[in-house]
Amino acid sequence: MTILHIDSSITGDSSVSRQVSKAIVDSVAAVSGGVVIHRDLAADPLPHLTLPALAEREAVDEFLAADTIVIGAPMYNFTVPTQLKAWIDRILLAGVTFRYTATGPEGLAGGRRVIVALSRGGLYGAGSPAAGLEHVESYLRAAFGFIGIVPEFVLAEGIALGAEQREQALAGATEAALKLAA
Ligand SMILES: Cc1cc2nc3c(=O)[nH]c(=O)nc-3n(C[C@H](O)[C@H](O)[C@H](O)COP(=O)(O)O)c2cc1C
Structure with a gap:
């Protein structure tokens, strides 16, 4: 069992998504065991995609070698x-994680579990006034769906709406992380 743990927050020790992603990894690892590989994309960023970079395989090979990916x-x-x-x-790579067929695109990366720790300053739930501005969950569902994976989400939202809301969101997300492994 290999867990690939990806972080991308720029806010260091105060990061909510980092706390939640770690809680998810700890929870999954406690049940499944195995190896955890941590990639901190803020500390060690990949450059913007270029044409030559399309030939790089390091990130996609690491992704494909994992059973569970926590983001x-x-x-x-x-x-x-x-x-x-x-x-x-680097992960959405034609011929590797998806391919085009006569009947449309086909995902090739199924069979992996992707769990996303999603943190947002405001409230973007279905039916809320800002729902149409939500492009994290919708984008990640589209991107991973395209390669054959239905991602799971642990949500901490309303982080910017005050200390109480922040604490409640973190507590709820941590509880949800614990249930994920069950
Ligand atoms: C550069 C920056 C941009 C942000 N943009 C938004 C935004 O568009 N909408 C929102 O609801 N919150 C926004 N926030 C608030 C973050 O989503 C919120 O603080 C969240 O907890 C960030 O995750 P992190 O704590 O892991 O960095 C922004 C925060 C930062 C630092």
């Missing part, structure tokens, strides 16, 4: 951090 994904400016986008640009 810390904060909302920055309504979508994922640019560091996480650069990693996804």
